[in-house]
Amino acid sequence: MLKKFWAEEKGQSMVMFAIFLVALIGFAGLAIDGGRLYISKSQLQKAVDAAALAGAQEMISGTEDDARITAEDYARKNYDKNDNPISYTIEFPSNDKIKVTGHEVVPFFLISVLMPKDKEATVPASATVQLTRTRTVVSNIWDYLIFSAATADSKGKEFETTINGGENKFSGDIHINGASKIGNNPIFIDGKYEYVGTLDDKHNSIENTKEKKSAYIEMVKIDKDEYKRKATKVFNSEDEFFKNISAIKSTDTIFVNGDVHFSGNSNVYKWATLYVSGDISINGNGHNFSGLLYAPNGEIRIDGGGMTFKGSLIAYHINTLNGSNNTYTYDGQFKDQLSEEDVSIKIVE
Structure with a gap:
């Protein structure tokens, strides 16, 4: 058991x-x-x-x-x-x-x-x-129809912006950091003419109520490499730019290395922004420009008649605006292309 x-x-x-x-x-x-x-x-x-x-x-x-x-x-x-x-x-x-x-x-x-x-x-x-x-718009220079940043050279001589010709119309504000010289023909400005340096308007071509002494406004220089990286079209030379001009659309952001010279008659040019690393010169008659012209290190020269500009002209130095019956109209839609973009990134799920 x-x-x-x-x-x-x-x-x-x-x-x-x-x-x-x-x-x-x-x-x-x-x-x-x-x-x-x-x-x-x-x-x-x-x-x-x-x-x-x-x-x-x-x-x-x-x-x-x-x-x-x-x-x-x-x-x-x-x-x-x-x-x-x-x-x-x-x-x-x-x-x-x-x-x-x-x-x-x-x-x-x-x-x-x-x-x-x-x-x-x-x-x-x-x-x-x-x-x-x-x-974020980092500066109000994009609010101007015409903006010239240069003041004086290394010897102290003022950079001068010359506006000459008859029946020219400006719809928008103008700001000149350097000296201004106005011809003897009337200039029609629907906006303000701000000047920092000396103003030579002996013939009272600009209405006194439009002229305004202003403080210096610094030029905004968009980073070239950053702009090129985001640009829809990048051209290494003026020749390359004009060879492809017919393919450029009104929504394009363009970069051109060097100087760009427009000539001929009655040509139509459209883009959102044109960033030129050198100088911009425009000659001829009857051209139609739509978009922002930006030459932060160079100058802009215009010599011709019957031309239409819609957008802004922004340069280190606006040298001369010569010719008759030219119409300049500010369009602020293009400034967004050159404003700074802030991007925040966060995990949401």
């Missing part, structure tokens, strides 16, 4: 040990495999966060393809195990959003002992980044 008792006790102990062993493996599986899942999830989340932020940074000036390549590259560099299959998906829910999703297949060590069918788990992680764009 005693032997029978010990045999029963031994059998119960084996059952209890088996139950305890299963529970131990279960708890160990939760601790080990669960910990591995948590670590994988955390590392994968950091990778998709970094990838989405990098992709969003590329979206500021690049294409969606550029952003996709950059995002995947960052994801792989931040987290790409050789022993676990990892996949990344990059989507663009809108023009100002990028979403990066990652999936990692993590094999079980202990949980699969108890549940043979559950050999692995897929760990997901995603991040969506929103770009918010705002434009």
Whole structure:
């Protein structure tokens, strides 16, 4: 009878040990495999966060393809195990959003002992980044129809802006930092004529109520390389520019290296902004210009009649505006092309 008792006790102990062993493996599986899942999830989340932020940074000036390549590259560099299959998906829910999703297949060590069918788990992680764009006009020079920045040369001689000719009309404000010399023919200005240096208007060609002594306004020089990177068309020379002039659209932002000389008669030119690294000269009759002319390091010279300008003329030095029956009209829509863009980037999901 005693032997029978010990045999029963031994059998119960084996059952209890088996139950305890299963529970131990279960708890160990939760601790080990669960910990591995948590670590994988955390590392994968950091990778998709970094990838989405990098992709969003590329979206500021690049294409969606550029952003996709950059995002995947960052994801792989931040987290790409050789022993676990990892996949990344990059989507663009809108023009100002990028979403990066990652999936990692993590094999079980202990949980699969108890549940043979559950050999692995897929760990997901995603991040969506929103770009918010705002434009800041850094100076009021873009509010002028005509702006000349130059004051005096190294010897102290004032830079002079000469306006001469009959029946010329200016619809917008004019600002001249240097000296101004006005011819003997009437000038019609629907706006203010601001001057900082000396004003030579002996014949009272400008109405006195339009003339206004002003404070110096500094020239804004847009970074050339930054502008070129964002420009829709970049030309390395004047010849290249004119060879492609027929392909230029009214929405184009253009950069031309060197000087640009317009000549001939009755030509039509349209763009949003034309940034010229050198000088701009315009000769001839009957031309029609639409868009902003910008020569931050050079001068603008105009000599001809019957021309129409819609936009702004902004230069280091507006040298001469000669000719008759020319019409200059300010259009502020073009200044947005040369304002500074601020972009904020943040993870929203």
